[in-house]
Amino acid sequence: MKKALLLSILGVFLCSGQASADIYTLSPTEDAYVFGTTTYNAINLSSGGRGYVSLLKFDVSSLAAALPAGQTITAATLNLYRTGYTPVFGNAGTTVYYAQDGWSETSSSGVPASIISGATTAIGSLPTGGPANAWATYDLLSLLQGYMLTDGTLSVVIHPTGSLYGNQDVFASSEYTVNTALRPYLSVTTTAPVPIPAAAWLLGTGLLGLVGVRRRMRM
Numbered sequence: 001m002k003k004a005l006l007l008s009i010l011g012v013f014l015c016s017g018q019a020s021a022d023i024y025t026l027s028p029t030e031d032a033y034v035f036g037t038t039t040y041n042a043i044n045l046s047s048g049g050r051g052y053v054s055l056l057k058f059d060v061s062s063l064a065a066a067l068p069a070g071q072t073i074t075a076a077t078l079n080l081y082r083t084g085y086t087p088v089f090g091n092a093g094t095t096v097y098y099a100q101d102g103w104s105e106t107s108s109s110g111v112p113a114s115i116i117s118g119a120t121t122a123i124g125s126l127p128t129g130g131p132a133n134a135w136a137t138y139d140l141l142s143l144l145q146g147y148m149l150t151d152g153t154l155s156v157v158i159h160p161t162g163s164l165y166g167n168q169d170v171f172a173s174s175e176y177t178v179n180t181a182l183r184p185y186l187s188v189t190t191t192a193p194v195p196i197p198a199a200a201w202l203l204g205t206g207l208l209g210l211v212g213v214r215r216r217m218r219m
Contacts (some may be wrong), residue, residue, distance in 0.1 A: 019186050021074070024063060026186040028174045030105040031056040037110035039103070043176045044083060045184075047094045047158045049168030053116055054158040055103060060144065061152030075189035076140040078123065078156065081182040084170035085132045091160035094169045096123040096138050099157040119157045126169065136171075144188065154186075 032039040033046045033054040045054035048184045056078075063073065078096065097119035108147065124138035158171065172182040 021189055021191045022071070024186075024188045024190070026058050026060065026188065028056045028186075029059045030103075031174050031184065032067060032105040033173075034111050034116070037075040037113060039105050039107065039111055041105055041173075041175060043178070045080075045171040047169045047171075048089075048091050048160040048164070048166055049086065051164045052168070053160070053164075054173075055099060055105075055111065055115070055155060056158070056184060057101065057103075057153060057155045058162070059152065060154050060186075060188070063144075063188055063190065065152075071190040071192050073141065073144055073188060074191045075187075076144045077187050078140050078184070079187060080083075080138075080158070080184050081128070081172040082134055082136055082169060083172050083176075083182070084130055084168075086168040086173055087150075088168065089166045091163040091166045093161045093167070094126045094162045095159055096125075097121055097157050097159055098102055098123065098143055099155040101153045101155045103155070104210045115155075116157060116159070119159065123156065123160055140186070149192045 031045060031054065032041050033044070033052050034040070035052055039055070040057050045056075046052035047054060063071075080096075098121040099176065101121045103115050121143070123140060123143055126136050140154075158169075160166070172178075172184065174183050176183050
């Protein structure tokens with residue numbers, strides 16, 4: 001009997017205090033591939049080849065606003081669909097880096113060189129010869145926790161690994177029209193603990209009281 005009461009008390013508190021999770025799916029507000037310092041809006045993003053890199057920008061301000069209310073980011077992934085791969089020579093694949101936000105896909109002056117050269121915080125890599133027509137997923141959890149709270153915007157650069165030239169990876173962009181379900185997106189899971197309701201506290205206290213009464217009756 002005593003064991004059953006204790007298990008009931010534990011169940012009340014565990015069931016009442018479980019965390020709730022919210023999943024946000026964010027599309028890029030801007031993305032483009034870059035040749036030299038010129039941006040190109042196209043259905044694909046490229047890395048390598050003649051020296052291409054690509055940029056993506058996400059508005060994560062809604063997440064930044066949610067965190068002070070008790071939300072905690074527990075998972076975050078960047079999802080890119082690789083539509084093609086051209087093996088040539090040179091680079092060893094594609095690496096995704098955190099990038100500064102001072103660029104625009106429609107800027108007539110192009111992308112400042114410092115945006116590309118200053119991208120040194122690596123997120124993840126896709127090796128040369130990886131599967132085409134497949135999703136590539138990069139873990140952004142530590143990146144979001146470390147950078148996105150500053151201004152609510154997150155930019156990443158898709159850059160060849162090693163040499164800028166040679167093997168070319170191609171990914172679907174936010175303008176990809178062949179299949180819109182293959183466009184890039186950021187998936188973020190936030191979790192907030194659910195407070196134990198007052199009724200649960202009262203029930204738990206009552207059960208503890210019953211344990212005490214039963215003990216005194218035996219004495």
